[in-house]
Amino acid sequence: MMPALDTSNQTSNRIMITSEVVDYISRSVLCWLATVDETGQPNVSPKEIFAAFDAEHIVIANIASPKSERNIEINSRVCISFVDIFVQKGFKAIGVARNVKRSDADFSRWSAPLEAMAGPKFPVRSVFVVQVISVEPIVAPSYRLYAAETTEKSQVASALQTYGVNKSGDV
Structure with missing residues (x-):
């Protein structure tokens, strides 16, 4: 269950993370965080614990991601994607990330929804806080190539x- 969006501390009036985006975030098992290192080499890493924090921010738990952490320190530009693998639709979010460490004053604010999801099993080392700049849909090519016959x-x-896979209730 996704936590409710916190809209009390918006930095502007723009809403990047709509209810539809939140829905896809909640239906996705993983998100994929793309970063780049100092040479421009891309790195894509799956993240298991993530949430829409408010209408402009996505938070991602840094459980065991030293390469993502290092890359964000070098270049804060990131891309996050999340897809409902059954419907084969989702979104990608482009943004600017910062790594909020446990020692930072605002850590508990950003980590609260993630630590609730992680529980004691996965210690949250830090939080990648992504201020979203743009959001674009991701759709399987079938939706475009065979629009007349492709449905969810x-x-x-x-x-x-x-x-x-059998749907719940199927035997």
């Missing part, structure tokens, strides 16, 4: 078959 229902059925 057909994509889910195809994904269930591909992954060998």
